[in-house]
Amino acid sequence: MNFKRYGRPAVIAVAAALALSSCAANETSGPASSGDSAESGTLSGTINGAGSSAQSAAQEAWIAAFQTSNPNVTINYDPTGSGAGRETFIGGGSDFAGSDSFLKDEELAGSFESCAPDAKAVDLPVYISPIAVIFNLDGVEELNLDATTLAKIFKGDITTWNDPAIAALNEKAALPDTAITAVHRSDDSGTTKNFTDYLNQNAAEVWTEEPGDPFPYQSGEGAQGTSGVVDAVSNGVGTIGYADASRAGDLGVAKIKVGDTFVEYTAEAAAAVVEDSPLVEGRDAKDRAIALDRKTTDATHYPLVLVSYALVCTEYADPAKAELVKAYVGYMVSAEGQAEAAKFAGAAPMTTGLQDQVQEVLASVK
Amino acid sequence: MTTTVARSAIRAKQRPGDRIFTTATVVAGSLILAVLAAVALFLVAQSIPAFLAQPDDFKGEATNFWSYVWPFAFGTLWSAFLALIMAVPLAIGIALFISHYAPRKLAQGLGYVIDLLAAVPSVVFGLWGIGVLAPLIQPFYTTLVEWFGWFPLFAGPVSGTGRTILTVSVVLAVMVLPIITAICREVFLQTPVLHEEAALALGATRWEMITMAVLPFGRPGIISASMLGLGRALGETMAVAMILSPSPQVVFQLLTSQNSSTIAANIALNFPEAHGVGINILLGTGLVLFIITLAVNMLARFIINRRKAFSGAN
Numbered sequence: 017m018n019f020k021r022y023g024r025p026a027v028i029a030v031a032a033a034l035a036l037s038s039c040a041a042n043e044t045s046g047p048a049s050s051g052d053s054a055e056s057g058t059l060s061g062t063i064n065g066a067g068s069s070a071q072s073a074a075q076e077a078w079i080a081a082f083q084t085s086n087p088n089v090t091i092n093y094d095p096t097g098s099g100a101g102r103e104t105f106i107g108g109g110s111d112f113a114g115s116d117s118f119l120k121d122e123e124l125a126g127s128f129e130s131c132a133p134d135a136k137a138v139d140l141p142v143y144i145s146p147i148a149v150i151f152n153l154d155g156v157e158e159l160n161l162d163a164t165t166l167a168k169i170f171k172g173d174i175t176t177w178n179d180p181a182i183a184a185l186n187e188k189a190a191l192p193d194t195a196i197t198a199v200h201r202s203d204d205s206g207t208t209k210n211f212t213d214y215l216n217q218n219a220a221e222v223w224t225e226e227p228g229d230p231f232p233y234q235s236g237e238g239a240q241g242t243s244g245v246v247d248a249v250s251n252g253v254g255t256i257g258y259a260d261a262s263r264a265g266d267l268g269v270a271k272i273k274v275g276d277t278f279v280e281y282t283a284e285a286a287a288a289v290v291e292d293s294p295l296v297e298g299r300d301a302k303d304r305a306i307a308l309d310r311k312t313t314d315a316t317h318y319p320l321v322l323v324s325y326a327l328v329c330t331e332y333a334d335p336a337k338a339e340l341v342k343a344y345v346g347y348m349v350s351a352e353g354q355a356e357a358a359k360f361a362g363a364a365p366m367t368t369g370l371q372d373q374v375q376e377v378l379a380s381v382k
Numbered sequence: 383m384t385t386t387v388a389r390s391a392i393r394a395k396q397r398p399g400d401r402i403f404t405t406a407t408v409v410a411g412s413l414i415l416a417v418l419a420a421v422a423l424f425l426v427a428q429s430i431p432a433f434l435a436q437p438d439d440f441k442g443e444a445t446n447f448w449s450y451v452w453p454f455a456f457g458t459l460w461s462a463f464l465a466l467i468m469a470v471p472l473a474i475g476i477a478l479f480i481s482h483y484a485p486r487k488l489a490q491g492l493g494y495v496i497d498l499l500a501a502v503p504s505v506v507f508g509l510w511g512i513g514v515l516a517p518l519i520q521p522f523y524t525t526l527v528e529w530f531g532w533f534p535l536f537a538g539p540v541s542g543t544g545r546t547i548l549t550v551s552v553v554l555a556v557m558v559l560p561i562i563t564a565i566c567r568e569v570f571l572q573t574p575v576l577h578e579e580a581a582l583a584l585g586a587t588r589w590e591m592i593t594m595a596v597l598p599f600g601r602p603g604i605i606s607a608s609m610l611g612l613g614r615a616l617g618e619t620m621a622v623a624m625i626l627s628p629s630p631q632v633v634f635q636l637l638t639s640q641n642s643s644t645i646a647a648n649i650a651l652n653f654p655e656a657h658g659v660g661i662n663i664l665l666g667t668g669l670v671l672f673i674i675t676l677a678v679n680m681l682a683r684f685i686i687n688r689r690k691a692f693s694g695a696n
Contacts, residue, residue, distance in 0.1 A: 069654065097655035175539065197542025197639060202628050204655035229655060230441045237543060237627035237639035240651055244512070244624065251517040252543030253524075 060088030063340045067094075067101020067114035068324050070206050070260075071143050074348075075114065077360035082347050091344060098206060098324075099229075105130065105137070105327055111337050112345065113327040115139075116206030118296065118305035130337075131329035132382075139305040140374045142348045143324040143357060144364045146286035147211055148261040149270040152249050153177060155192065160185045162273035163218030169256060170198045170215070171222060172235030177254055185273075192254075199248045199257035202238030204229035210322040211258045217310040218319075260322075261286075262362020272320060275313030283364035285318035291367040292317065302330060302377045321364070331382040342381050349374045425669040431659055432666030439659045441652075442630045451667045455674065456632045457642030461547055461622065462615035464636075465554035470608050473559055477566035478592060493567065500560035508624030511553045512545065516625065519552075520544030523637045537635050545627045547641040553621050558611035565610065569603030570596055602686045609682030616675050622647035645671040 065075070072095035079091045096104070098115040105113035108129025118139040128137050149166065151159055156177075161169075165181050168174040174181055178191040201208045206229065213227035225232035239248040242259045249257040250267055261269075261281050271278035279285060289312055296305040310319045326345050332338035347353045354365035366374075437445040444450035476496065480489045520543065527540040573596045581591040597604075628643030628651070643651075645667045653664055 097657065099655065100657040103657055195539055195542060199543070199627075202623075202626075202643075203651040232442075234442075234629050234631055234640060237541060237545065238629065239545070239627060240623055247512055248543045248545060248627070251512065252541075253520060254542045 059086045059340060059343055061336055061340050062090040062092070063111040063337060063344065064109075065091070065093045065101075065112045065114060065326075066096050066104045066110045067327075068098045068116050068143075068206065069095040070098075070116055070145065070322060071095070071114040071324050071361075073361035074143050074357040074363055077356045078344075078348050078353055081353075081356055082344055086343070089340060089344075091340075097204070102327065111332075112341050114142075114324060115327055116209065116322060116324045118303075118325055119327060124299075128329060130333065132331040132333045135329050135331035136300060137327050137329050138300060138303045138377060139325040139327055140345065140349070140377060141290065141304055141306055141323050141366065141370065142326045142345065142374070143361075144286055144290050144366055145322045145324070145362070146261040146281040146283065146318055146364055147207055147258050147320045147322055148264045148281050149256065149258050149272065149320070150246065150249050150264050150267040151256040151270055152252060152267055153192070153194065153254055153256075156186075156189050157268060158186075158189065159268060159270040160273065160278040161270045163215060164222055166270075166272070167215040167219035167222040169196055170200065170236060171233050172198070173222070185278075194254035197252055197255045198236035199239050199245050199252070199255055200231040200236055201242075201245060202231075202240050206322055206324065207242070207258065207260065211320065213308075214310045214320050258320075260362060261364075272318075274317055274319060275315055277315040279315055279318055281318045281320070283358065285316055286321045286364040287367045287370075289314075289317035289319050289321060290323055291370045300330070302380060304374060304377060328378075328381060330380070335382070338382055342378050346375060346378050349378075422672065425665060425672055428662055429666030429669045431662040435659050435663060439663065444630070447663065447666055450630075450663065451645070451670050453630050453632050453642045454645045454648050454667055455670055457547070457628075458616055458644040458646070458671065458674065460634075460642060461551050461554060461644055462612055464548065464551035465558060465615045466608060466612055468551065469555040469558050469562055469611060470604070472555070473562035473607070473611075474566055474604060476559075476563045477570055478596070480563075480567050481570040482588070482592060482596065493564075496560050496563050498560075499556070500564075504557065504618060504620040505624075507553050507557055508621040511549060511621060511625040515553065516544035516549050518544075519549060523548070527637055535634060535636050538638065540637050541627065541639040543627070543639075545625055546637050546639070547626065547633075548636040550622050550626045550641075553625060554615045554618055557618065557621065558614050561614065562607045562611040565607035566600065566604055569600040569607075573599045606682060606686050609679060612678055612682075613675055616644075616678065617646055617671065618644075619646040619650045623650040645674075 072093070075093040075095070079093060082091060083089055093114070098117060101110070101113040102115050102119065102123065104110045106123060106126065106128055111130055119137060124136060128135065131137060149161065161182070162185060165174065165185060168181065174196065176193050176195055178193045183191055208231050209227050209229050212223065212225065212232060215223040216225065216227050231238065237248065239245045239257070242263050245257045245259050246263050246265065246267070249255040250265075256270075269280065271280045289309060290306060292312070292314070293306050293309040295303070296307045299305060305325070306323055308319070308321065308323065309317070312319050326348065328341050328345055329338070332341070349366060349371050351368070351371065354363070354371070357363040358365050432447050435447060440446070440450045480492055484492060520541070523544055523546070524540050526536050527538040530536045531538050577595040577599065578591055581595045586594060622644050626641055626643060626647060627639050628647065629640035631640065631642065633640050633642050649664045649668055652660070656664055
C-alpha cells in the first residue's frame, strides 16, 4: 500500500505546483500598465485568438500584462501557425488571428464567420522582428554581404568563405578557405518566408523561387526552429544562418547592403522601414497591410524584417467581443505593449506614427 | 446393476472470481485490438485526401503522394538500418560479457546501468546529439571525407555542423542498445548449462563454447531483440527531428548536409504549421510508417517462427 501512503501527498504537491505556477504566469509582467486606459478595468469576458507562432512569446507577455490590469478578462492565444490561424478566424473559431502574412485577396473575397454579416477583416501590424544573418567563422568578426551574395550562399552557388564575391565585399577581413555551411529552418516558418522574400526581391536573377514558409532549395543544412538554427550555427564550423535578431546572442551578425552602405540591424532601422513602406494597394481604406519596401536604398532602413499582423473584423457580430478585441489589440500596439514585446520577445517597437495609424483603425471597429 | 451416467461434459465450478477475471482478461485482450483498429481506421480515413491531393499541395518538387513520401520512407529505413548495424554487434557483445564473462557483481551493476539508458527520454538524447556528439564528431567527419571521400558513402561535401544521418544513427544506436542488450542477456542466460558444460568437457575454449552452444541457442532471441530495436529506431521522432539536417530527397551519403529525413521527424517538424490538405498529407505519411513498422514486425515473427525448430530452444 505504498501508493496510498505516498499518493496523497504527491497529489497535493502536484496540485499546489499547478496552482502556484498559474499564479506566477499572471505575475511575470509585474507592475504592468495600470494607467493604460481608465475604462479598461471594467472590461470582462473571454476572447480567443490563434495563429502566428512568431508572435507567441509576445502574445504571452501581452496577455499576462493585459489580464493583470483587467482581471475579469480572459484571453486565449493558440500559436497554431499563421495559415491555420487565418483559417480558424475565417471559419469563426476565433475572435482575432495572428498572421505573419496579410490576408490573401481570395480570403478577403469570402465571408468571415465571426464578423457581422458583410463585414470584412483588416490586417493590423502589431509585431516587428528584425531577422539577423548570423555566422560563425574563426577569425572573422565583421562581415558585409549584399543580397546577391547572400542568395548565392544560401542557394549553394558559393561554397567557400574566400570566394571572390565575398572577398570583394570584405576587403579588410582575412577570409579562410573553409567550406560554407548555410543553415536554414527545417520546419515551416514565417522567418524563412520573409528572408526568402528579401532575397527574391533583391536578387531575383539568383533566387528565382517565390517566397514561402518552407525553404525552397535542396541546399545547405536544415535545423529545427530558431533555437535549432542558432545552435547549429554556434556549434558548427564556417556556418551561416538567419534567425530572429533577438536570438543572435554572441554570434557574429552580418551587415547587409542597403543602397551603397552596409547596415547592421537595429530595432529603429527595422521599425523605420516598416513605417516608410507603402500600404498594399487595392484594399479597404482601413486595412494596414504593408508592402514592405525590401529594395529600399535608405541607409536608415533595415529591410530584412518580419512583420506580423493581428487580423480583426471591421464590425463584430457580437459588440461585446468588439470591445474586448479593441481594448486588447489597442494594448498590443500601445507604447507599453510594444515595450513589453521588446522586453519579452525581442521585437522592434513600432514607431509612434504606425501605432497611431493602427489605433485610428481600431477606434472605428464596431 | 448398471449405472447410467449422464454423458455430459464435466464443467469446472465457476466462482465469481473466475468469471470476473475471465471477463477482465478478455476485455483487456480485445481492447488492444480495438485500439489498433481505431488507430488504423483514423489513419486511413484521414489520409484519403492525401492520395487525391493536387501537385500544388505538396512541398518541394513532389507531384504526388508517393513521390513525396518516398524519400522519407527511405530515410526512415536507412537510418534505422545504420543504427542496427552499429547496435546489434555491440549489444551481443555487452550481453555476452554480462552473461558469461563478467564477475557476478559487476554483471549485475552493468545490467542496471544498461537498463537506465532505456529510461533516458529521447529529447535528452536529441539535445545530447546536437550539443555534444555532433560538434565532437564533426572534425572526424572532415578527416573521413578528406581521406576516404572516394568511397561513395563518405563522399563530400562534409557538413560543417556534424548533424548528419550518421550522427543520427549513432544516437539511435545508443537508444536501441538497452532493449537489444536486455533481451539478448536474458536469452543467453537461459542457454542449457548441460550444453555449455558438454562443450567445455569436449575441450572447447570459452569462445568456442559460445559460438557452439550459446549463440545458436540464442539466435531467435537475437533476431527478435533486433526487431524490437528496429521498431523503436523506425518510429523515433524527437531525436531525429532535433539532430538531422533534412532534405526531401534520397541521399545515400552519410556525411553531407543533405540527408533523407525520416517520416516521424518530418511529421513532427511540419505538423505545427500545417493546415488544410497539408495535415492529411502528413497523416498519410504516418500511415506509411504504420505499415512499414507492421511489416517489419510481421517479418520478424515469421523469421522467429521458422527458425525456432532448429535453434535448440525446444
